[in-house]
Amino acid sequence: MAGATSPAAAANLAGKSGVRVVVIGDPGTGKSSLIVALATEQFPENVPKVMPPTRLPADFFPDRVPITIIDTSSSPEQKPKLIAECQAADAVVLTYACDRPATLERLSSFWLPELRRLQLKTPVIVVGCKLDLRDEQQVSLEQVMAPIMQSFREIETCIECSALRQIQVPEVFYYAQKAVLHPTAPLFDQEAQSLKPRCVRALKRIFILCDSDKDGALSDVELNEFQVRCFSAPLQPTEISGVKRVVQEKMPEGVNDNGLTLTGFLFLHALFIEKGRLETTWTVLRKFGYDNDIKLRDELIAMPIRRAPDQTLELTGEVVDFLRGIFNMFDIDNDGALLPTELEDLFSTAPENPWSSDPYKDCAEKNVLGGLSLEGFLSKWALMTLLDPTNSYANLVYVGYPGEFSSAFTVTRKRRVDRKKQQTQRNVFQCYVFGARGSGKTSLLQSFIGRQPSDALPSNTERFATNSVELPDGTRKTLILREIPEGDVRSLLSDKESLAPCDVAVFVYDSCDEYSWHRARDLLVQVATHGENTGYEVPCLIVASKDDLDQCPQALQESTRVSQDMGIETPIPISVRLRDLNNIFCRVVHAAQQPHLSIPETEAGKTRRQYRQLLNRSLMVVSVGAAVAVVGVAAYRVYAARKNSSS
Incomplete structure (x- = not known):
């Protein structure tokens, strides 16, 4: 090479x-x-x-x-x-x-x-x-x-x-x-005298793409194809032999019976850089679409699909099948879960593991060994697609997905249209979780991904939990819970389109604490008002947490009355500590699947609705009166015409 x-x-x-x-x-x-x-x-x-x-x-x-x-x-x-x-x-x-x-x-x-x-x-x-x-x-x-x-x-x-x-x-x-x-800094660590991790990851991906027969080595034919692709010139047989001989002398494991191994491929590039031939490595990287930050260039992963604020992207069946295959490929021990080491290996051809930090780090269910199930794996991809489709597509490409952006994602129908048609075709639902601090929001999220309430760390930051939910009919939907910190609600609702990505909102209150209920009620009114004013109404549910403790009668009575007044389901009691969740997550998905129901109506909203109904009735009366008048005029004209003809 x-x-x-x-x-x-x-x-x-x-x-x-x-x-x-x-x-x-x-x-x-x-x-x-x-x-x-x-x-x-x-x-x-x-x-x-x-x-x-x-x-x-x-x-x-x-x-x-x-x-x-x-x-x-x-x-x-x-x-x-x-x-x-x-x-x-x-x-x-x-x-x-x-x-x-x-x-x-x-x-x-x-x-x-x-x-x-x-x-x-x-x-x-x-x-x-x-x-x-x-x-x-x-x-x-x-x-x-x-x-x-x-x-x-x-x-x-x-x-x-x-x-x-x-x-x-x-x-x-x-x-x-x-x-x-041909800068050195992105490629090589001068102090350690070794290739930098991101460079290694990119070269590993390139090696895998060029290893057409997937035997873990570049044969003479594959080496020559690589050379032609990158440098527009073939390698002579003597040159190929010379390259492999140099590698074998310095690093015996760099060559095997099938050809140049990944170890040998990386060694060659380190050798080029040490000898000042950075242009060779950079030419290879750029031919495969990498920029100076050793990430795929923006034009290769840019999102060409336009969508309304209340439309989202979901993974296509083709991509889900691809991801199932990738999961099985890297589940080395066949235990149905990806251990942290297996997950790192899966993303070893990406610039970094995209799930190593928030909001993805702890958003899905893991087993006792820290392994991620297939459902958790697919749920994380669904979350990344919801939050950052471009990054989701880029990482699909990094792990080997060969298709175009348009084949990877489907654009959902507008939520406003779903409400009019009284049904939805979505497979991924996002639920905003509101409530006062200490109301049980975080515990609800933790229970969704199989963790104890004690596992939750106090936080004033937004967090996510994602998992699949099996419905009574046997189908599965992906539910994403997004916890909204109490202090962030004002900022959230200052944006006209903030509720556009929301399929359903849940308002959690501590059923032992009257103040907690009052705060949940106020948040419910704020969200309902925002929806009425912007046209992005969302189905809402009230959740009464800590049902295993002494209840506050006033909170129970008033929450029931408010739910009836606003036209939504009565509060759903749950106890995370006793794991008595009252089928809450199925109920959340069910509410999202019927987007025309469970939409709260404020007093101001009722007044506007009644005014519109009155106005519509008045217009109807006027229309009927006008129609009668038109018919009367026509009848008179017919009568007058007959009278004139008879005389």
């Missing part, structure tokens, strides 16, 4: 139409002379204090990307301009004079800390100018720069040059361009 970037490919693959290099450093270190010597290939006699922008043509370097070089002044009055230029730079060339040790010391005492203070993410090339004037007794460049590079990892490389003698002048800007088009 070998090759260089094709002449016109680097800029396109890196997403760069040009590279902007800014040259900075102490006065008199040779900045302007360096630029002139590069452009004219001779040492200038008279150099201006600051050179105007200098543009090198696209064919100046092999990557065929034009470079614009910006000279700067280090005078105090020009500092704002210098800062602006650095912030607009793709790469920074930082100079010191080989014959002036004080300028070298200023790199770590001023310049590099200043660049860090500006929070620049651009690579830095440290350049020692006036090499011809350096004292022969001075220590080598490696010895001088090693401690500086150790402290400042943003330094891409160091080089010495002489504008007078034309020594390594073009190389300075070649390295600057290379640092932009």
